[in-house]
Amino acid sequence: GENVEQHPSTLSVQEGDSAVIKCTYSDSASNYFPWYKQELGKRPQLIIDIRSNVGEKKDQRIAVTLNKTAKHFSLHITETQPEDSAVYFCAASKGPSGNQGGKLIFGQGTELSVKP
Amino acid sequence: EADIYQTPRYLVIGTGKKITLECSQTMGHDKMYWYQQDPGMELHLIHYSYGVNSTEKGDLSSESTVSRIRTEHFPLTLESARPSHTSQYLCASISRRTEAFFGQGTRLTVV
Numbered sequence: 001g002e003n004v005e006q007h008p009s010t011l012s013v014q015e016g017d018s019a020v021i022k023c024t025y026s027d028s029a030s031n032y033f034p035w036y037k038q039e040l041g042k043r044p045q046l047i048i049d050i051r052s053n054v055g056e057k058k059d060q061r062i063a064v065t066l067n068k069t070a071k072h073f074s075l076h077i078t079e080t081q082p083e084d085s086a087v088y089f090c091a092a093s094k095g096p097s098g099n100q101g102g103k104l105i106f107g108q109g110t111e112l113s114v115k116p
Numbered sequence: 117e118a119d120i121y122q123t124p125r126y127l128v129i130g131t132g133k134k135i136t137l138e139c140s141q142t143m144g145h146d147k148m149y150w151y152q153q154d155p156g157m158e159l160h161l162i163h164y165s166y167g168v169n170s171t172e173k174g175d176l177s178s179e180s181t182v183s184r185i186r187t188e189h190f191p192l193t194l195e196s197a198r199p200s201h202t203s204q205y206l207c208a209s210i211s212r213r214t215e216a217f218f219g220q221g222t223r224l225t226v227v
Contacts (some may be wrong), residue, residue, distance in 0.1 A: 001175060032214050043206065043218040044159070087156050093214050104149065104208075104216055105175070106159040 002027040004092050006107025013080050014115055021110045023090035024072040030092040033066060033073045034104075039086045047088075048075070080114045087111050118143040120209045122219035129197055129226055137192045137222045139207035145217075147210035148190040152176060152203050153221075159206065165190055197226045 003026040013019050025033075034049035050057045050064045050073065057064050061080075066073040077084055090107040120141040129135055141148065146167040151159040161174030165184040179201070180194050194201055204223045208216040 034215065036216070038156075040156075043220055044216070045218070046215050049215070089159060091216075103161060103164055103174070104210065104214065105161065106151075108158045109156065111156060 002030060002092055002094075002103070002105045004090060004105050004107040006090050006110060008110060009108060010111045010113070012113045012115065015080060015082060017080055019075075019077045019080055019084070019112055019114075021075045021088055021090070021112070022072060023074070023092075023107050024070075025092040026071070027092070027094065028068075028071065029094050032093045033064070034091050034093075035062075035064060035075050036089045036091065036106075037086045038089065038109075044089060077112075080112075082114050082116050085112055085114045120207060120217050120219045122205075122207050122222050124222060125220060126223050127225070129224075131198055131226055133197050133226075135194050135197055135224075137194075137205055137207075137224070139190045139192070139219055140188050141190075141209040141217070142188065143209050143211070143217065144187070145209040145211055146187065148184070149208045149210065149216070150174070150180075150182060150190070150192050151206045151208065152178065153206055154203055163192065197224075199226045202226050 006023045031052035036044040037047045038044040061078050063076045087109045089109050093104045123138045148165050150163040160176035162178040163182040165171045204221045206221045207219040
């Protein structure tokens, strides 16, 4: 089945610096790659996603890049702020593909700490 | 407001007890998943469902069972709780675009 590896497990940056989190996946049929942010004591929430028909997507200070050949994708956060501190999870899926759309498999998570 | 609800939020029970964690969603989604997560750690898929009467085991072995008799409801049951079951259990409802909407979670402690 699908396996998603995420690095690093912890990341500490100064406010204003950039942060990059990387994930690799094993199943070449995966075509949907979301990123979730989980603040302390809260539920994970989707922050950005990318599908296999594009190589990059940007939303204000966050961007995601996808390299299907190498089977890896990355989250980039620019001009980091203390409120960006959280655990970030990448995920991969073969969905949607009809009613039996694929499972959403998560990476191990990255704890990002932004120091003021 | 369309949302996904989990009850209870916190539960402390004794070893050997049977418990059911409730999960309900009002978003009309067919797919629902259960994840097990230790605080701030990896999300492990333990059960998933593609619709009514459809249930599958996930990638992480779990001694729990699930049922899906109604689209809105996806309860998880532990027949005999053990201390190793202590964890947080997150239920998710999946949109047709594969976006996961998570419940607030149930933090279970087995003593």
